[in-house]
Amino acid sequence: MPIPQKIQELANKVRNAIFGKDVREAIAEALEESGKTSAEAREITEALLDGSFDQGLLDTEIREKLQQLEQDYAPQLTDLGVQLAHTMTQVDTVQVKADNNASMYWQPPTQLPARKDHANYFFDTFGSNADGFINNLFEPLRLANISHLTRTSLGKDASGTYDVWRYVFTPKKIRKTLILGAGIHGGELTGILAVYLFLKHLMEDWHKYPQLAYIRNNVRLVILPIQNPWGVSQPHPRVRQNSNGVDLNRNFDYKWSEYAGASTPFGHDYKGTAPFSEIESQYIRDTLNTYSDATAYLDIHNLGSASHDYVAYNSINATNQFIYDDLINFLVRDIATPVINNSQQDTPSAYNYSYHVKKIVSGNPEWADGRYGSTYGSVELTKALEWFGNIIIQHARQDVFTPNEPxxxxxxxxxxxxxxxxxxxxxxxxxxxxxxxxxxxxxxxxxxxxxxxxxxxxxxxxxxxxxxxxxxxxxxxxxxxxxxxxxxxxxxxxxxxxxxxxxxxxxxxxxxxxxxxxxxxxxxxxxxxxxxxxxxxxxxxxxxxxxxxxxxxxxxxxx
Ligand SMILES: [Zn+2]
CATH class of the missing domain: 2.60.120.1340 (Jelly Rolls)
Structure with a gap:
């Protein structure tokens, strides 16, 4: 601590004094000044020690002032909080959209199971025949969306028991048409469920997904949800062929005479007595004729054997092959050892007829049941919907299918x-x-x-x-x-x-x-x-x- 200036001056005065009287006077003055300074210091110290500064009082004042501020700004803070929460929700939505846009691929939300022995099931697949699928799934959806969904009966199936239904989704503006078929083989129910779930999301939460919004606004979907209702209606595991024992997917007029297949009805791939001998194949042919300007016909199947992760049969040199290749490359990202089969076929099948004879781009994507847990279970249906849904979406995005260059x-x-x-x-x-x-x-x-x-x-x-x-x-x-x-x-x-x-x-x-x-x-x-x-x-x-x-x-x- 420095010596106060006044004392320093007096000390110098003592040091410089020559005469006795001056010396004594200077010393006295310095002593007096020192005393005065130390008295002031003591006062300050004592004041501090005896609590002249009331800390408690200070705390109260601060608290009151803060409370006042809080009261004054509370409404604004609440507003800001609400706005922040809203903004965060928007950020989430934008993020979902950005993710979807970035990949172009749709990531569907988790689906409920379609089997009675699973909690929260939405449908009893094992216990339903063709009419059960129609009346408990497709019809409620149509009745709730009557301005967008219509249906027509094409007539009875070969057994004379079941109607073959055609549903049509009409978008805001019809810029193109896509034909979807499922259940041509009676045992292939995952495909029917996937078509239903896709349609359900297209009706109910299309606005959340840009891929669905596009279809909602632009693409007419012509849907044959159950192409073989008799086969679907037989006791589990159902029957592949129709009631005449014909594999409908070998009954089309493309290389029919060159194809051997099974020799008797109900043989695995029995082709029937002539191309289009079966009324169900005629309904598919007639639909292709009616909507001959369709961008594509997708016939959705599934395999009993879970030997592959992703399977998509396609016609030789098909111009839409890249859709499957790109999608499979994307989907196998989280599979360590993917098993893929996208081999091409030359059978008298619906998709080969569509592609080679009707000149409508086509595809025969398959889902391997049981690859992701229980058949018709939540994970299975979610993954199957991701697969089929994106195949539909990618075909819907195409305008002209001539990627082959001159x-x-x-x-x-x-x-x-x-x-x-x-x-x-x-x-x-x-x-x-x-x-x-x-x-x-x-x-x-x-x-x-x-x-x-x-x-x-x-x-x-x-x-x-x-x-x-x-x-x-x-x-x-x-x-x-x-x-x-x-x-x-x-x-x-x-x-x-x-x-x-x-x-x-x-x-x-x-x-x-x-x-x-x-x-x-x-x-x-x-x-x-x-x-x-x-x-x-x-x-x-x-x-x-x-x-x-x-x-x-x-x-x-x-x-
Ligand atoms: Zn099949």
Whole structure:
């Protein structure tokens, strides 16, 4: 603690005093000042010690002031609290939406079980026949959403006992149509439940999920919830075939005659006596005809054996295969050793008929029962709904199913040390020019180019025929009966360059060949150069290649 300034001055005065009287006076003054300072210090100390500052009083004042503040601001704080809670809820909702948007995949909420021996079950699957599914699931949903859901009976099934129902969900604006089928095989009930649960969420909480909101506003769903009601109505584990013992999913007119299957009714995959011999398959065919502009037909199945995590049968080279591949890649994220089967089939099934004959993109997704606990249990239904629901959603997102891109191939030949010489008087293929490929989809092939030729004989007439052919019954050179349209000629022995062109409609999966045939009337003709351009334009509709006859002024049916 520093010495007070006054005392310091007096101390200096004592130090500097020369005369006795001054010295004594200075000492006295300093002593007096010191005493005064110490007295003040003592007073302050004593005041502090005897509690002149009342801490209790201070606490009370502070408390009162805080209470007052609290009272003044309480309403505002309550408001803020409510607002905060509301904001947090919104943040949660936005987060759910953001998660869903981020993956594009729908994560359905946990589903209740559909079996009586599980708590909180919503439906007794084991104890219900086809009418039970309709009357206890689909009908209550329709009656509660009468402005969006309608139903029609297509007629009785082959047994004459059960109606085959068609439900239609109509969105705000019909921008596209998706056809859903389930229960074509009587024992496959998970698919029926999944279609119901999807429809239920579409009716009741579509606004929570952007994927469902999209369908709600844009996509008409045509639903055949039980395509084989007799099979579904037989005692558990039900019957795969209809009442005539026909596997309806082998009764369609796609490679029906080539398919063997079981030889007797009720054999596993007995195909029936003729394509569409069964009324139930006719109802499916008629639905595909009625809604022929559908984006897709999805026939939902399930497997008794739980040998795979995800199974989706699809047609060969199907343009929607990426949907399954991408979805499976996403879903297997939490499965350590996924087992996947998305093999392609060539059976007279509903989806192959839809894809190959009706040109409606299709799919046959399967659910492996028991992969996630009890069949029809909560976890099973939640996972099955995630699987089927996202397949429906992803197909609903598609506008045009021609992801196969057009492509162009240039092919050319220059005569070097080898030359190509033709001496035939009937058309022969020039092997070096022949190009063989398999179209990745149905489509139009354009073939055009030039050949540079020289004949040995001035009297010769040389013919060049650009051909496009395809194997089996579709194989043809140019167009049968009108082949001269695609012939070009050179005459005499001068070197000439001749342009050519041709085009035809090709089917997917079948080997096609493109090339030149040539002949000469006399002597030999040598080909020096050849340039060809092969353009493939994917198209699911054969009538996009049109032929107009200038002779008759009419359109010609060539394909
Ligand atoms: Zn099946």
């Amino acid at each position: 492509f162009v191939i240039e092919t050319h030949f220059e005569t070097g040390t080898t030359t190509i010489t033709i001496n035939s008087t009937s058309l022969v293929e020039i092997n070096q020019f022949k190009f063989i490929f398999t179209p990745p989809s149905d489509g139009i092939l354009l073939f055009e180019g030039v050949v540079t030729v020289k004949s040995s004989d001035p009297a010769s007439i040389n013919t060049f025929n650009p051909f496009i052919g395809q194997e089996s019954t579709d194989f043809q050179y140019g167009f049968s009966g009108t082949i001269n349209r695609f012939e070009v000629y050179s005459e005499g022995d001068k070197r000439q360059t001749i342009p050519f062109y041709s085009q035809t409609y090709l089917k997917r999966d079948k080997v096609a060949s493109v090339g030149i045939r040539a002949k000469t009337t006399v002597g030999t003709v040598t080909i020096y150069r050849y340039r060809g351009r092969i353009t493939f334009i994917p198209s699911e509709k054969a009538d996009r290649l049109k032929v107009y006859s200038a002779n008759t002024g009419t359109w010609v049916q060539e394909y």
